[in-house]
Amino acid sequence: MPANNLLLSSSPNAFTGVDSRKIMLAVIIALLPTTVYGVVLYGVPALLVILTSVAAAVLAEAAFRALIKQDVRVGDLSAVVTGLLVALISPPSLPLWMAALGSIAAVIFAKEFFGGLGANPFNPALIGRAVLLMSFPAAMTTWHAPFGALTDATTAATPLNVVKLGGSVADVGMQIAGSNDYGTLLWTLFVGNRAGCIGESSILLILVGFAFLLALRVVNWVTPLAMVGTTFVLSWILGMDPVFGVLSGGVVFGAVFMATDYASSPITPLGKLIFGAGAGAITAVIRRFGGFPEGVTYGILLMNAVAPFLDKLRVKKYGYVPAPKPAKPAKEAGK
Amino acid sequence: MSTKTFRGGAHPPERKHRTEELPIEYLTQVKEVVIPVNQHFGAPIQPLVKVGDQVKRGQKIADAEGRMTVPVHASIAGVVKKIEPRLQSNNLEGLAVVIEADGSGAEDFMPPLDGFSCGKDDALARIREAGIIGMGGAGFPAHVKLAPPPNKPIDLVIANAAECEPYLTIDERMMAEKPADLVEGMAIVMRVLGVAKGVIGLEDNKAHHLDALEAAIKAAGRGADITVQLLKTKYPQGGEKMLITALTGKEVPSGGLPMDVGCVVQNVGTFCAIAEAFRLGKPLIDRGFTVSGGACKTPKNLVVPVGTVVASLVPEHIQLDEEAVRRVIYGGPMMGPSLPSWAVPVQKNTSGVLFLDASEAKVYAEGPCLRCGRCMKACSCRLSPALLNVAIKAGDLSEAEEIGLLDCIECGTCSFVCPSHIQLVQRFRVGKQLLRAKKQKEAQRAGK
Numbered sequence: 018m019p020a021n022n023l024l025l026s027s028s029p030n031a032f033t034g035v036d037s038r039k040i041m042l043a044v045i046i047a048l049l050p051t052t053v054y055g056v057v058l059y060g061v062p063a064l065l066v067i068l069t070s071v072a073a074a075v076l077a078e079a080a081f082r083a084l085i086k087q088d089v090r091v092g093d094l095s096a097v098v099t100g101l102l103v104a105l106i107s108p109p110s111l112p113l114w115m116a117a118l119g120s121i122a123a124v125i126f127a128k129e130f131f132g133g134l135g136a137n138p139f140n141p142a143l144i145g146r147a148v149l150l151m152s153f154p155a156a157m158t159t160w161h162a163p164f165g166a167l168t169d170a171t172t173a174a175t176p177l178n179v180v181k182l183g184g185s186v187a188d189v190g191m192q193i194a195g196s197n198d199y200g201t202l203l204w205t206l207f208v209g210n211r212a213g214c215i216g217e218s219s220i221l222l223i224l225v226g227f228a229f230l231l232a233l234r235v236v237n238w239v240t241p242l243a244m245v246g247t248t249f250v251l252s253w254i255l256g257m258d259p260v261f262g263v264l265s266g267g268v269v270f271g272a273v274f275m276a277t278d279y280a281s282s283p284i285t286p287l288g289k290l291i292f293g294a295g296a297g298a299i300t301a302v303i304r305r306f307g308g309f310p311e312g313v314t315y316g317i318l319l320m321n322a323v324a325p326f327l328d329k330l331r332v333k334k335y336g337y338v339p340a341p342k343p344a345k346p347a348k349e350a351g352k
Numbered sequence: 353m354s355t356k357t358f359r360g361g362a363h364p365p366e367r368k369h370r371t372e373e374l375p376i377e378y379l380t381q382v383k384e385v386v387i388p389v390n391q392h393f394g395a396p397i398q399p400l401v402k403v404g405d406q407v408k409r410g411q412k413i414a415d416a417e418g419r420m421t422v423p424v425h426a427s428i429a430g431v432v433k434k435i436e437p438r439l440q441s442n443n444l445e446g447l448a449v450v451i452e453a454d455g456s457g458a459e460d461f462m463p464p465l466d467g468f469s470c471g472k473d474d475a476l477a478r479i480r481e482a483g484i485i486g487m488g489g490a491g492f493p494a495h496v497k498l499a500p501p502p503n504k505p506i507d508l509v510i511a512n513a514a515e516c517e518p519y520l521t522i523d524e525r526m527m528a529e530k531p532a533d534l535v536e537g538m539a540i541v542m543r544v545l546g547v548a549k550g551v552i553g554l555e556d557n558k559a560h561h562l563d564a565l566e567a568a569i570k571a572a573g574r575g576a577d578i579t580v581q582l583l584k585t586k587y588p589q590g591g592e593k594m595l596i597t598a599l600t601g602k603e604v605p606s607g608g609l610p611m612d613v614g615c616v617v618q619n620v621g622t623f624c625a626i627a628e629a630f631r632l633g634k635p636l637i638d639r640g641f642t643v644s645g646g647a648c649k650t651p652k653n654l655v656v657p658v659g660t661v662v663a664s665l666v667p668e669h670i671q672l673d674e675e676a677v678r679r680v681i682y683g684g685p686m687m688g689p690s691l692p693s694w695a696v697p698v699q700k701n702t703s704g705v706l707f708l709d710a711s712e713a714k715v716y717a718e719g720p721c722l723r724c725g726r727c728m729k730a731c732s733c734r735l736s737p738a739l740l741n742v743a744i745k746a747g748d749l750s751e752a753e754e755i756g757l758l759d760c761i762e763c764g765t766c767s768f769v770c771p772s773h774i775q776l777v778q779r780f781r782v783g784k785q786l787l788r789a790k791k792q793k794e795a796q797r798a799g800k
Contacts (some may be wrong), residue, residue: 024678024713025692027778029764030685031364032516035726037719093719135720135772237725279723284738321533328739333734334608334756335593 037103037134041094043235047226048101048274054222055215058107061217066116067104072136073117074100077124082133095134100122103275104143105216106267106314107149110159118152119145139321140281150314160212162193173212176265182308186261215334217270226272236277239286242324242345243293244272244300251301268300271313281321288327296320355556357584358598360732364518364587364686368556370651371521376529378413378638378655379669384455385659387413387428389447390442392485393492394420399449405432408460409657410635412481413449422493424485426451427637427657429786431457432463441699442680443689448697451659460635475544475630482629483636483700487621488512488590489683491701494622498544500611507614509542509550511597512621514583514590517554517684519548519644520704525619525653526640527561528555530624531568537623538578540630543617550578552620553595555585587686588763592617594732595686606759621703641702646709647676656698662705663695672707679713681706686764719772727766727776733759737766737776744783749790758784 056064078096079089100120107116123145128137150157157205161172174182176189193211203269205211217223232235247262252262263269276282276296281317296316303312353358389395407413407426415423427617430453438448465478480495500506511534515523527534538550552565559582582754583589583598593604602613610617618626621640628634639658644651656665657681666672681688682702694705718759727737735756759778766776 022675022678022716023680023692025690026715027775027781028681028685028687028689029768029777030679030681030688030690030708030713031768032716032773033362033364033769033771035717035769036773038721040722040771042723087693090719133720135722169643178737197646202719235724280724282723284725285736329738331736331755332734334606334735334759335597336608336759 019281027074037084039095040235041098043100043230043233043275044098045094045351047229047235048098048105048216050222050225050347051209051216051219052105053218055105055109057160058210058218059167059215062167063109065113066215066299067101067111070104070107070111070120071100072105073120074124077121077148078129081125083130085129085324087133089217090134093134096124097129099141099145103145105235105274106142106214108157108160108213109215111149111156115156119149120163122148132316135280137280138325139276140278141316143275143318147318148315152202155181156204162212163210175213175310176261177207177304177310178212180261180265181304186258188264189261202263203260206261212264212269214267214346217267220264222267223269223273230273230277231309236273237286237289239289240276240293241269241272241284243290244276244297245269248301249297251298252304255301255305257301257305260300262304266304266311267313271300271317275313275317276295276320283324283327283330285328285330286322286332287330291323291327291330295323302304308317355582355584357648358594359586360730360765361594362730362769363585364768365712367518367644368521368524368583371519371583371644371653372524374521374525375651376522376525376655377669379660379665380457380657381623382664384433386438386450386657386661387424387451387573388438388699389414389424389426389449390699391424391440391491391658391665391699392420392700393490393527394418394422395429397421397423397449399435401432401435401449402493403432403435403610405456406430407432407451408458410462410637411460412483412635416692417488417534420493420496422480422485422495424449425464425483425635425637426667427659428453429456431595432685439693441691441696441697441702443687443691447564448582448659449666452636461500462629462635465630467536468543468786473542475540478629479544481635482625483540483620484503484625484629485623485636485700486619487617487636487701487703489687490702493647494618494626497611497616498541500545500616502503504611505614506545506547506616508600508616509538509545509553510615510617511546511550511673512619513552513554513558513577513616514595514700515558515620516585516587516590517686517688517704519706520651520684520740521644522703523644524558524561526620527558527565527583529634531565532572533570533624533627535550535574535578536570536620536631537627539572539574539635540626541582541616541618541623542577547616548577551599552578553589553599555589557585561700564752587622587765588732588761590710591735591761591763592733593673593761597651600629602683606756636700639698639700639702640697642704643670643682643707645677645705645707646712647672647678647707647780649675650664658700659697661695661697663693666694673709676709677707678710679706681708685712686768691732699736716773718774721772721774724771726769726771730765730769732759732763735760737780740783741774741776741779744779744786747781749783749787749796752783753787757787759785
């Protein structure tokens with residue numbers, strides 16, 4: 018009997034087949050519609066930003082892990098996701114070296130310094146964006162209208178910018194939809210034919226990606242719904258147009274692809290709800306009172322800091338429902 | 353019929369198709385058996401025979417005083433050759449009685465007993481004397497479950513027909529071929545406990561046996577008191593706690609037993625064994641199990657005398673592609689232990705012997721936790737395996753206890769769904785040992 022061929026390990030001896038790589042691949046596929054649409058809207062420059070960003074993220078991760086003598090885990094595709102996300106929340110005209118820098122900051126500062134995949138306390142792509150926004154405020158806020166060459170002559174304002182600078186929603190309508198009909202404006206925003214970051218404009222395509230992730234059970238609907246819902250309600254309370262607010266900025270993109278980042282968001286159901294609601298609330302407050310027209314980045318990053326505490330909000334365990342047993346005394350004695 | 357189930361869990365590939373239609377084969381002639389003395393969950397017992405003794409099939413060969421003990425019987429007639437430690441199906445060595453067959457086939461059964469007219473104490477004594485333990489895997493003494501303290505009223509007897517482990521089909525075949533035994537065993541247990549209601553919890557991948565079961569219930573003159581409930585096929589529904597929750601909606605309190613919610617759960621095989629112990633006076637000396645796996649050329653459902661060494665059945669009764677065997681599992685793939693050899697006896701609680709090939713027995717390197725939360729959704733005890741893992745890795749056993757380490761039923765669903773192949777349940781098993789050791793030390797210190 019060939020006993021030396023036998024594997025010995027503790028049960029279970031079965032596995033679903035869904036590994037980290039497949040999950041990351043699902044996220045990439047979910048991002049593809051809005052990525053392709055970004056390239057359609059803004060042309061080759063957007064494509065170059067995306068490619069640079071992804072390449073920089075992958076290379077930075079591989080180089081850093083080789084440097085600190087850890088397994089190079091390019092195969093798990095997580096760096097591809099990070100690089101792609103950095104690109105999608107950047108303006109299409111961003112100089113390529115800046116795009117690369119954003120990805121490097123995301124992968125090395127936000128992720129690898131903390132232990133790599135799964136260990137980052139803050140969302141890496143948003144850290145990359147925050148670094149770029151603070152270092153190069155002008156480049157990060159230069160926008161272009163869709164379907165035009167990205168030259169200085171074609172710069173345009175984002176819908177939220179128009180409003181921040183005192184414009185009305187009707188002004189935005191005239192600018193992007195060529196009409197002051199409110200319904201036409203909302204439809205244009207929903208489809209995403211407007212100035213903005215490469216991948217955040219088309220709510221429709223973001224929702225397509227979201228539906229895909231939900232169908233594969235890669236993400237859960239609680240966080241995105243809580244975030245978008247809270248932004249909507251609070252915008253309304255604060256006297257802003259809630260429908261316009263939800264459709265015009267990065268809140269849907271952030272809610273679907275950033276707030277659902279596994280590592281930097283809470284793992285418990287109640288934690289997810291509070292996390293989403295908090296990020297949505299901060300977004301609305303920044304939009305109304307802050308210096309920036311958009312608040313999604315900081316809304317999510319601030320809630321990232323709270324996530325470990327939200328993990329304490331665990332569900333009730335099996336067998337504790339009728340009468341919770343006082344397990345405390347034994348524990349105290351142990352200290 | 354609407355199907356019921358519990359929250360959480362997962363659905364591993366069933367892989368039952370190779371054996372689910374195959375009638376049980378009975379094998380009575382084996383040359384040698386290696387009978388581990390301690391096969392039950394509870395206090396240890398001692399051999400009653402010496403080397404050289406002549407024993408008959410059904411003769412008691414080991415026993416001890418005490419509530420949590422169950423005797424063991426010779427499963428073939430022959431001569432005691434050795435009494436020595438042997439590798440058991442739990443991967444530990446334990447004292448075993450080796451009996452060589454003399455070919456006489458001499459039997460020493462107990463006299464039959466009418467389970468419907470005998471006294472309650474006689475019935476309990478019969479179940480104990482027949483050496484019956486839970487045949488689902490844990491090996492809990494059956495008579496102990498059937499004698500709850502007076503402050504724990506029982507109102508429901510549950511037959512565990514979930515058989516949620518992949519590959520295993522022996523319970524399914526027992527139900528298909530001996531439904532009357534199952535019903536009889538249940539009826540006896542219900543009478544012993546004074547319970548008016550029994551339910552057979554059947555997963556819906558075995559729904560085609562529903563008619564046969566209901567016919568058997570009717571033929572036994574029961575009907576209102578014993579019913580069959582279909583359950584949505586899901587692992588770990590055969591776990592006692594999950595089965596109770598699926599059927600009744602009640603949750604067994606933490607640290608408690610099924611009797612705390614008025615339930616007694618026994619496996620299908622256990623009920624059949626109880627029926628035989630009364631009708632035939634036959635102790636638990638034969639065990640049915642499923643032989644399967646990709647490296648097994650002759651998958652089948654087989655009944656052999658307890659203590660039959662699987663290797664002795666090869667190649668006459670079980671043909672293997674020996675070069676292809678990568679993992680040998682006694683039990684199911686989700687909870688059964690991997691063994692270093694198949695020269696290990698079939699025990700009272702062995703439900704399957706699986707020979708997995710390389711495609712079924714992969715090993716993976718553990719990756720970092722993504723915090724994806726799949727383990728948390730899958731955990732039928734609603735623990736937080738990902739957080740438990742962090743606490744144990746950090747050596748924080750108090751935090752681990754708070755998260756529910758001791759409530760883990762070790763079903764392995766968390767490890768099954770983990771995309772990073774993290775050895776969650778494996779670490780929890782170690783963590784439980786560490787926590788118990790720590791508590792013991794604290795108790796000692798407090799005692800001084």
